[in-house]
Amino acid sequence: MQHPINLDRIHTDWSRRTFLSKSFAGLGSLAFASLIMDKTPVQAADRPWPGLPNFPHHAPKAKRIVHLCMAGGPSHVESLDPKPELDRIHNQVFPASFTAGQQLAQLQNTTLKARKSFTKFKPWGQSGTQISELFPNIGSIADDICVVRSMTTEQINHDTAHAFMNTGSIIKGRPSMGSWMLYGLGAETDNLPGYVVMTSQGPGAQPVSARQWSAGFLPSRYQGVALQSKGAPVHYIGNPEGVCQSTQRQVIDEVQRINGLLANRHYDPEIETRIAQYEMAFKMQSTVPELADMSQESRETLDLYGVKEPGDGSFASNCLLTRRLLQRGVRFVQLYHRGWDHHSHLEKNFTISAKACDRASAALVKDLKRLGMLEDTLVVWGGEFGRTPMAQGSGRDHHINAFSIWMAGGGIKPGITYGATDELGYNSVDNVVSVHDLHATMLHLFGIEHERFTHPFQGLDIKLTGVEHSRVVHDIIC
Numbered sequence: 001m002q003h004p005i006n007l008d009r010i011h012t013d014w015s016r017r018t019f020l021s022k023s024f025a026g027l028g029s030l031a032f033a034s035l036i037m038d039k040t041p042v043q044a045a046d047r048p049w050p051g052l053p054n055f056p057h058h059a060p061k062a063k064r065i066v067h068l069c070m071a072g073g074p075s076h077v078e079s080l081d082p083k084p085e086l087d088r089i090h091n092q093v094f095p096a097s098f099t100a101g102q103q104l105a106q107l108q109n110t111t112l113k114a115r116k117s118f119t120k121f122k123p124w125g126q127s128g129t130q131i132s133e134l135f136p137n138i139g140s141i142a143d144d145i146c147v148v149r150s151m152t153t154e155q156i157n158h159d160t161a162h163a164f165m166n167t168g169s170i171i172k173g174r175p176s177m178g179s180w181m182l183y184g185l186g187a188e189t190d191n192l193p194g195y196v197v198m199t200s201q202g203p204g205a206q207p208v209s210a211r212q213w214s215a216g217f218l219p220s221r222y223q224g225v226a227l228q229s230k231g232a233p234v235h236y237i238g239n240p241e242g243v244c245q246s247t248q249r250q251v252i253d254e255v256q257r258i259n260g261l262l263a264n265r266h267y268d269p270e271i272e273t274r275i276a277q278y279e280m281a282f283k284m285q286s287t288v289p290e291l292a293d294m295s296q297e298s299r300e301t302l303d304l305y306g307v308k309e310p311g312d313g314s315f316a317s318n319c320l321l322t323r324r325l326l327q328r329g330v331r332f333v334q335l336y337h338r339g340w341d342h343h344s345h346l347e348k349n350f351t352i353s354a355k356a357c358d359r360a361s362a363a364l365v366k367d368l369k370r371l372g373m374l375e376d377t378l379v380v381w382g383g384e385f386g387r388t389p390m391a392q393g394s395g396r397d398h399h400i401n402a403f404s405i406w407m408a409g410g411g412i413k414p415g416i417t418y419g420a421t422d423e424l425g426y427n428s429v430d431n432v433v434s435v436h437d438l439h440a441t442m443l444h445l446f447g448i449e450h451e452r453f454t455h456p457f458q459g460l461d462i463k464l465t466g467v468e469h470s471r472v473v474h475d476i477i478c
Helices: 007-026 084-088 136-140 158-167 177-185 245-265 269-292 299-305 315-327 346-370 435-445
Strands: 064-071 121-124 129-132 145-152 195-201 332-338 377-382 403-408 416-418 428-430 455-457 460-462
Touching: 064 158, 064 177, 064 315, 064 346, 121 136, 129 136, 129 145, 129 416, 136 346, 145 428, 145 435, 158 177, 177 195, 177 332, 177 435, 195 315, 269 315, 299 315, 299 346, 315 332, 315 346, 332 346, 346 377, 377 435
Parallel strands: 064 332, 064 377, 145 416, 195 332
Antiparallel strands: 121 129, 145 403, 377 403, 455 460
């Protein structure tokens, strides 16, 4: 039987939805202000992100993760992968046997010449891991990290390569790995986001799209929240003049009541997101200032990270704030340093970027270790791809066949190198690790079997690790 159309009901619903959407947008900056938690542990049932039932699948080695994104693609032959043979044939025509039929981006139809590393490598620590002299601080933690020299990816342009690294796909609308983690495992906080993103930049800065931390087809409550790196992490965190906290509490309670009525009538995860974000925003008005107050940190700690002025927008300041976020229950933190796209002036600009990131990256590992947190915190450092061992003027072009990353903590074997490239650093040839393999390994460390971690979307069971075979790299796991 066809029910008559109730025009009054439609008008009421439309007005309510309009009010909710506009009100939510108005408080969006407060919701995004989610940053810091009480010292009291939060009960699972009360968390905004409780995680899925029956997760994790097995005992996890890691509880939280930091992804230090060297956006732009740092050269592996200037950082983590020494190539004496490349140095030897510097400025000679690059052997055609390496490049025939290969994807070469801007180097098509040009004479390809080998370009040696402008820096030197040396062994560090008891492990003797060869790391560039441009990274003395990372060298100082050589016995705490695993260097993977055999990474490959499928995408040669920045945006799609970032998307592939973050979501395992170049198709827009797919969830980022941070959102997958938060969706599956939840977070141990109720008044800051479980997934936080911050950016800094240097020479060679490429734009980074907000879709890189999108929740995609997952409920939007699981998306990454971008915090300000310069100044206050969140804008408009305080009440306007004349609005007291009790008045604001009454307004929020009423909005929540209306949201609850709508949620009872219509199942929509986005309504639940609004309810959670309004409540979180109210709590954060008192907690965000405390989080950002670096006066609590000792001069020794500030010097360890190389922080000159807290909240100055630097990678160093972001790293220290990351440690404070992890202490307050955040599951996933991504730091983008937009400063590694060195098509020209490689020696000058690479040196600047290395100096900006070396000290703070190592300091984060040292600080977490000092606090007893490194054991269950996974740290991943690397770019979206590598750079060619051939010259592009005074720089290097994008390269997908070989690049290096390092990992620490969270169940990763310390003081080892894994995989290898050929003698010129052009192809990964030994124990090759794809981006999907990296994702499968990360999920495994968090107790998740990647093949079983799916979400239905458009008639398919989508997973972070794609449709082809992906492997967990057990050789780098303790």
